[in-house]
Amino acid sequence: MDDSATIAVVGASTAGLAAAGSLRARGFTGRLVMIGEERFRPYDRPPLSKQFLTGQWDSDRLALPGADAPDLDVDWRLGVGATGLDAASRTIGLADGSELRCDGIVLACGASARRLPGTLGVPGIHVLRTLDDAAALRRDLESGPGRVVVVGAGFVGCEVAATCRTRNIAVTLVDPLDVPLQRVFGAAVGAVFADLHRSAGVDVRTGVGVAGFDTDASGRVSRVRLDDGTAPEATVVVVGVGAVANTSWLEGSGLKIDDGIRCDPSCVAAPGIVAVGDVLRWQNPVFDESMRVEHWDHAFASGEHAAGSLLDPANAGPLATVPWFWSDQYDRKIQFAGRIAPGDDMVVVDGSLDEHRFVALFGRAGRLVGVLGMNRPRHVIGLRPRIAEGITFADALAVFA
C-alpha cells in the first residue's frame, strides 16, 4: 500500500497499537486512523486488577509508550465507537454518523466483560475490564466497604480478591465449580489457589452458584443470595465471569462471526481486513486447533503478525504461537504457556503443590501441551518454544528427571 492509502485500526487497544506500530515499522507511510470507543489512547490493562486497584499506581502509569511515539503518526478517533462494517467495500460506520472508506482494516475491537442478568446499573455491582470500570471499583474500595463479594473465581476474580486482601478488605470469593480456576488448570492446581486465598483470609465458597442480589432501600447492593441458601453481606460486588468478543457490530458485515472473527491462519478475515487480539479466531497450526486467545502477549504477537499479513498478503504465513500469560496473586507469580483442556495429564516436575512453588507439565496424546509455573518462571519460558516444536510428553518429563 502506498502513501495515499488509508488503514484504519478499530480498537485503540494493546493489539491495535501493536498492529499500528508494526505497520509503521514495516514501512507503511499512508494514513493510519485509530478508532477507539473509550476516550483514552491505548493503555495497559493487566495492572487494572493489580497495581491500579491497590492504589499503588495512578492511571498515568498505565499509558503504553508506543501510543505517543511521534513516528506512529496516527489520526486518533477516540470516544467514538465503530457501529458497522461493509467488508466488500471496506467501509466503516462510526457512532457519530460518519463513514470511513479504507484500503486496509485491522479489527482490534476486543472483548467485553460478561454481565449477569439484573446487575446492570445496580450501584455497588461492578465488572472489571476498562479503565473506567477499574476507577469506579477503586472508588468503592477506597470508601471502606464492609465486605466485597467476588462472583467468579477466574483470573480477574482471583486477582481482585487478592487485591482486596492487600487493602485489608474482607472478601468472599464465590464460584460454581469446586475450586478456583478449575476450568483453566483443573481440580488439583485449583485446590492450590483455594488454599492460597483461604490462607490470606478470603472466605472461599466454591461449588455454589449465585441465585440473585439483594439491594437496600437506596437501591444499592446489600447481599448476594447463593443457591445453597446463604446470603453473604456485600457492600461491593465484582462480577468476573469471563468476556465476550465484541462482534455484534459486525452483523451483516460479510465477515464470518463464530465466537470471534473467523480468519484464515494468517489472521486475514477478508481481502484487506485482518483481526487481532481477543477478537481473532484462527486455526493455530501449533495445536491444529481453532482458537481465540485473550492474553496480553497474544495481543502483541497477533498485532505484529497481522500487520505483515495486511501489507503483504501474498507472503503471509500462519500465526503459529504458544499462548502465554501471567497472573500475580499475593506474593505468587503464576505463568503458563500452552493450551490445555480438561482431561489432560498433569505431572508436577519441580517443587510441590503444597509449598505453592512448582512447575507442572500437561500432556495430551503423548505431546507436551502446557507448562505452568508458580514462582518458577524459568522453566515455563524455557519449554514454551519446545511446545511449538512438538516435544513429546516423555521428553519434557525427562528434562526434569
Next chain:
Amino acid sequence: MKVTVDYDLCESNAICVGIDPETFEIRDDDVMYIIDEHPDASRRAKIEEAVRRCPKQALAIIEE
C-alpha cells in the same frame, strides 16, 4: 548500546529470556538478569523485540 532493566518494574516474567537467551537469563533465584549489558550490535533486533514485548516495559536500550 547498553541494555538496562528497571527492577522496580521487572517481574521476571522472562519473556525477554524467551526472545534472546544470550542477553537475558533467569537464575536459580527466579530473578531475571542481563547477562551482557553491552551486547554486540548484531543482537540489536532481538533486544529491540524484547524491549517491545516486555509486559512491564522494564527494559530499555541506551545509545552510547
